[in-house]
Amino acid sequence: MLSQQVTDARTMRERVLAGDPYVFDDPALAEADAAALDLVASHNATTTRQEPLRRALLERLLGAIGQPAVRDEPAAGEEA
Known part of the structure; x- marks a missing residue:
């Protein structure tokens, strides 16, 4: 599994959407989450x-x- 992670060039978002393991504190995912909460x-x-x-x-x-x-x-967003 480690060799797959090393050679996997997908973004964390692409991994999330595929249902694959990802780094939860990726800065791009954090930004997308913040932008979604702003829209809510x-x-x-x-x-x-x-x-x-x-x-x-x-x-x-x-x-x-x-x-x-x-x-x-009101729509509900996940609160930290």
Whole structure:
């Protein structure tokens, strides 16, 4: 297994997405986590009158969302 880790040129994110072992405190993963939590906080700060902004924030967070996509409750992010 060690030889596979040494020769594996994938990023930690690629390893996570593949379900393979990864370094949990990788700086790129930490940045992605912080950015996602920022998007959750931004979404939670919106009102129902800001539906286009809310949708855009959810699309950035999730990649894509279907129609209709309405959340009346604040989204929850994992707190450290």
